[in-house]
Amino acid sequence: MANPFPEVAPEFQRPEFETVVHMLAHATNEHPDHTAIISGENEITYADYYACAAGLAAALIEMGVKGERVVVLKSNSVETSVAAYAVWAAGGQLVLFNPLFTENELGPLIADAAPKVVICDSVHKDMLAPLVEANNISHFYTFDDSAISIDQWRGNRDLKLPEPMPSSGDTAMLAFTGGTTGLPKGAIHTQEKLVIGARLVEALWSTKIAGDIWLNVAPQSHIWGWFMTLLAPMYGCNTVVIVPQFRPDIVIDELARTKATIFAGGPSVIYNALLSVPTLKDADLSSLRLSLGGGSPFADATVEAWQATTGLTVHEAWGMSEGAPISGNPSDIPNKVGSIGFPCAMTDVEVVDPEKGVDILPVGENGEFRVKGLQMVAEYWNRPEETANLIHDGWTYTGDVGHIDEDGRLTIVDRKKDMVIVGGYNVFPREVDEVLFAHPDIQEAAAVGVADKFSGEAVQAFVVPADGVNPSPEELLDYCKDKLAKFKVPSEIHIVESLPKTPAAKIDKLALKKLFEQG
Numbered sequence: 001m002a003n004p005f006p007e008v009a010p011e012f013q014r015p016e017f018e019t020v021v022h023m024l025a026h027a028t029n030e031h032p033d034h035t036a037i038i039s040g041e042n043e044i045t046y047a048d049y050y051a052c053a054a055g056l057a058a059a060l061i062e063m064g065v066k067g068e069r070v071v072v073l074k075s076n077s078v079e080t081s082v083a084a085y086a087v088w089a090a091g092g093q094l095v096l097f098n099p100l101f102t103e104n105e106l107g108p109l110i111a112d113a114a115p116k117v118v119i120c121d122s123v124h125k126d127m128l129a130p131l132v133e134a135n136n137i138s139h140f141y142t143f144d145d146s147a148i149s150i151d152q153w154r155g156n157r158d159l160k161l162p163e164p165m166p167s168s169g170d171t172a173m174l175a176f177t178g179g180t181t182g183l184p185k186g187a188i189h190t191q192e193k194l195v196i197g198a199r200l201v202e203a204l205w206s207t208k209i210a211g212d213i214w215l216n217v218a219p220q221s222h223i224w225g226w227f228m229t230l231l232a233p234m235y236g237c238n239t240v241v242i243v244p245q246f247r248p249d250i251v252i253d254e255l256a257r258t259k260a261t262i263f264a265g266g267p268s269v270i271y272n273a274l275l276s277v278p279t280l281k282d283a284d285l286s287s288l289r290l291s292l293g294g295g296s297p298f299a300d301a302t303v304e305a306w307q308a309t310t311g312l313t314v315h316e317a318w319g320m321s322e323g324a325p326i327s328g329n330p331s332d333i334p335n336k337v338g339s340i341g342f343p344c345a346m347t348d349v350e351v352v353d354p355e356k357g358v359d360i361l362p363v364g365e366n367g368e369f370r371v372k373g374l375q376m377v378a379e380y381w382n383r384p385e386e387t388a389n390l391i392h393d394g395w396t397y398t399g400d401v402g403h404i405d406e407d408g409r410l411t412i413v414d415r416k417k418d419m420v421i422v423g424g425y426n427v428f429p430r431e432v433d434e435v436l437f438a439h440p441d442i443q444e445a446a447a448v449g450v451a452d453k454f455s456g457e458a459v460q461a462f463v464v465p466a467d468g469v470n471p472s473p474e475e476l477l478d479y480c481k482d483k484l485a486k487f488k489v490p491s492e493i494h495i496v497e498s499l500p501k502t503p504a505a506k507i508d509k510l511a512l513k514k515l516f517e518q519g
Helices: 020-030 046-062 078-089 103-113 122-134 191-204 223-235 248-257 268-275 278-282 300-310 384-390 429-437 473-483 509-517
Strands: 035-039 042-045 069-073 093-096 117-120 139-142 171-177 185-190 213-216 239-242 262-266 290-293 315-320 323-328 347-352 367-373 395-404 410-415 420-422 425-427 442-452 456-465 492-495
Touching (some): 020 046, 020 078, 020 223, 042 078, 069 103, 078 093, 078 223, 103 122, 117 122, 191 223, 213 223, 223 262, 223 315, 223 323, 262 268, 278 300, 323 347, 347 395, 420 442, 456 473, 456 509
Parallel strands (some): 069 117, 093 171, 213 239, 290 315
Antiparallel strands (some): 171 185, 315 323, 420 425
16 A cells, blocks of 8 residues: 655755754754754754864764765763764764673674774773774774864854765765664665655654654664764754663653653563653643654553543654654544554555565555655665575665554554564574574574563573583573673573474474464
C-alpha cells in the first residue's frame, strides 16, 4: 500500500536547507542568543555553538579531514554535538561509536572506518591508543587537548564557518549497524538524507520555532539519539537537554528543572524505568506536551501507565540505521497504541511476501516491510554484497515483519533478521556466539533473544563446556563483560550437555527458545 500522505502538508511551512551545516547557520542567524543545548550546568547558545563548531572545523581542515572519516567517542555532551557539526563543516564524514563499546568491539570497527582523526573523552584515551597506533591514524586527540578544546572559541563572534559549505550529495556520516555476518555495516548517509530526516521528524511532531525544549536520553551514537539531539532540535531552532548517562531519577529531575516540552524517550525500557521511580508522580511535568517512542516495541500496559501518570500518550515511530523516520504516529491525530503509525511524508511502504520479496500482500496480512524514500541510504560502506541484499529495484528491505491495516497504519509483529532489541539497542546473537566460542572452556555456544519485562528483550546464552572442564556461569558472564558492551552481555548463561540441532546439523535456536520458555 502506498503512503496515504505522500506529500508534506501545505500548512507545513519550514525553511528548506541544502545541508545540516546550513541549518546551524540559519539557527544562529535567526536566534543567536537562544539556548541550543543544556547538559547539566553546561549550556551553550546558538551563537557559541556556531563559533565552537567553526573553530574546531578550521582545526580539522588543517588535519586534512575533507572527504575523510572522523571518529568521535564520547557520551552525550555539548562537546559531541559541537564536534559533529565541526566535522560536517570541515567536509568530513562523521562516525559516532558507542562509548560503551570495548576495545574488542572497537578494533574491527575502527579498522573498517579507516579514520583520519579520532577524538575521544579522556577516559577512553588509554583504550583507544593501541587501536590508533595499529591503524596508523595520524591525528588522535581528547577533548581536553588545547588544540581542539571547544571552550577556547566560546564568545568569539568573529569566527565564520568554512567556505565553501558542504553540498547536499556529500557523505555526512557512517552509521554502523549490527551485521549477521560478524562485522557491523556502515550505512552511508549524505547531507541531503540527514536534512530530509529532520524535515520528516518535524512533519510528524510539529514544533514551535525556538519555542520547544527537547530532552533526550538515547546515546548520540544511536540513530534515535543523533536525530533527537543533532537534527530535529536544530531544524526548529529549539533547545535540547542532553542527559550524559541514563539515570531515571536524574531524567525526571531534568524534565522538571528545564521545563522540557518534548521527551524524546526512545525505547520502552526508558519509560518502564521512569515509571518505577516513586518521585515521578510528584514531579512537575506540566510543561511536557509530547512523549516520543521508538527503538523497541511498547506494551499497552507501559503506555497506559505513562498516560495515567503524566496525562500523555507515547507517540511511537519506526526507523532504522539505514534511514529514519519511516513511519510514526503524528501528534495532530489520535494515537493508536501498538501501532508504529502511518508512513512518513514522501515515503512509500509495502508489505511483501517474506520468501520472494516481490508479491504485495493484502491489507491485514503479515509480510516483510519494504520502503522507498529519499531518507533511505543507497549503500553500505565497503559492503557491496550486503548492499545488494538490502536494496532491490529501489526498495529497501527492512527485515521487519508486520501488516498495514485498513486505515493505513503499520504494525510490526516480528523480525526476519536474527536480531534482539535490548532496551532499544540492536544486538545480533551471532556476535555473542562468537565471543563465547572463543573461550577455551566452551565447545559450543548459542545465544537467543527472549522476552523481558524490563528491557523488552534480553539475550540468553546456552553453552556446552569442553571435555574435562567445568566453567561456572558467573565466570563466563565476567568474560563476556570484558568483551561486550553491557547491553550485549547475556542476562543469564545456561550450561547444558548438548545443543539441539536441525536436520542440517545446525544449532536449532527455535528449539533453544522453547527450552527457555519451558524453564
